[in-house]
Amino acid sequence: MSITAAMVKELREITGAGMMECKKALVETNGNIEVAIENMRKSGAAKAAKKSGRVAADGIIKVATSADGKQAVLVEVNCETDFVAKDESFLGFTELVVQAALENQVADVDALNALEVNGKSIEQARTDLVAKIGENIQVRRVQLVKAGDGQVGHYSHGKNIGVVVAATGADEELIKDLAMHIAAANPEYVSEEQVPAEQLEKEKEILIAQAQDSGKPAEIIEKMVGGRIRKYLAEITLKGQPFVKDPDMTVEKLLNAKNADVLEFVRFEVGEGIEKKVDNFVEEVMAQARGN
Known part of the structure; x- marks a missing residue:
C-alpha cells in the first residue's frame, strides 16, 4: 500500500x-x-x-430532561462555523430537535429526522434551514438516558459539552457535581467492572512491551505492570478518578459517603472524532469546577 x-x-x-x-x-x-x-x-x-477524538465540526450539544427527572436526551447538531452555531434560527432548530427527541423518547437519528413537528419532518426543517443559512447542518447523534429507580441530571459547558448522569441516592446538587466532573475529566466507564477485557488486555500488552525495554527482571516487570494497570483503570473510570472539587478523594469515596451510586452517564462534545482545531474545553471545565 x-x-x-x-x-x-x-x-x-x-x-x-x-x-x-x-x-x-x-x-x-x-x-x-x-x-x-x-x-x-x-x-x-x-x-x-x-x-x-479530535474536535472538527462546529455546532451545539443540547440537553433536555423530563419534568419528573426520570429521563433525559442529548443531541448534537452540527454546522460549519461558530458564527452559525450562535444564530437564533440554528439555536431554535436545535431546541426543536431535542424536545422532539425527549417527547417521543427517540434514540436513533434516522427516527428523529423522520418525526413530524408543526406539520413538517425534522429532516425537512433541517433542509429548509440549510437553504436559509447557507451552511451544511446535520443532526449528528442523539442518546436517550432513563434513570429507572434513580434520577437524571445534567451539566452543560456552554454549547460545547453536555453530560447526563443517572444516579440513585443522589440529590440534584450531587448529580450536577458528578456531571461537571465528567465534563472535565472525561471518564470512559463508571467502574472497573465495565472495562472490556479486550481493552484491558491490549493495554497490558503495551505496558509489558514498554517495561521489557527497561531490562528489569520478570518479577519486577510484573509489579510495574500491575501498578500501571491500576493507574490506568483509575484514569478511565469515573469512580477511580479524583473528584474535581476535592482531589483528595475519589468519586467512589464521594458516592460511598453520600450512599449514592451512578447507574449511567453520557458525555457529548461538539465534533468528537472529526478533525479540526482543538479547543481545550476540559481545562475550562476544570477551572470552573474548582471555582478558579
Missing part, C-alpha cells in the same frame, strides 16, 4: 512522533494507522495516543 503524506501527517498529529518514525511505522503496518499507533506506543515512539 502506498503511504501518503496525509497518512503520515495524521499519525504525527495523533502520536506527536517525528515524521520519519511515523512513515516507518506506517510502512511496517502496510498503512494501518491503528496498528501503527499500538506498535509505536509499545516501542515508546509515540508521545501520546489520546487525540483519536
Whole structure:
C-alpha cells in the first residue's frame, strides 16, 4: 500500500512522533494507522495516543430532561462555523430537535429526522434551514438516558459539552457535581467492572512491551505492570478518578459517603472524532469546577 503524506501527517498529529518514525511505522503496518499507533506506543515512539477524538465540526450539544427527572436526551447538531452555531434560527432548530427527541423518547437519528413537528419532518426543517443559512447542518447523534429507580441530571459547558448522569441516592446538587466532573475529566466507564477485557488486555500488552525495554527482571516487570494497570483503570473510570472539587478523594469515596451510586452517564462534545482545531474545553471545565 502506498503511504501518503496525509497518512503520515495524521499519525504525527495523533502520536506527536517525528515524521520519519511515523512513515516507518506506517510502512511496517502496510498503512494501518491503528496498528501503527499500538506498535509505536509499545516501542515508546509515540508521545501520546489520546487525540483519536479530535474536535472538527462546529455546532451545539443540547440537553433536555423530563419534568419528573426520570429521563433525559442529548443531541448534537452540527454546522460549519461558530458564527452559525450562535444564530437564533440554528439555536431554535436545535431546541426543536431535542424536545422532539425527549417527547417521543427517540434514540436513533434516522427516527428523529423522520418525526413530524408543526406539520413538517425534522429532516425537512433541517433542509429548509440549510437553504436559509447557507451552511451544511446535520443532526449528528442523539442518546436517550432513563434513570429507572434513580434520577437524571445534567451539566452543560456552554454549547460545547453536555453530560447526563443517572444516579440513585443522589440529590440534584450531587448529580450536577458528578456531571461537571465528567465534563472535565472525561471518564470512559463508571467502574472497573465495565472495562472490556479486550481493552484491558491490549493495554497490558503495551505496558509489558514498554517495561521489557527497561531490562528489569520478570518479577519486577510484573509489579510495574500491575501498578500501571491500576493507574490506568483509575484514569478511565469515573469512580477511580479524583473528584474535581476535592482531589483528595475519589468519586467512589464521594458516592460511598453520600450512599449514592451512578447507574449511567453520557458525555457529548461538539465534533468528537472529526478533525479540526482543538479547543481545550476540559481545562475550562476544570477551572470552573474548582471555582478558579
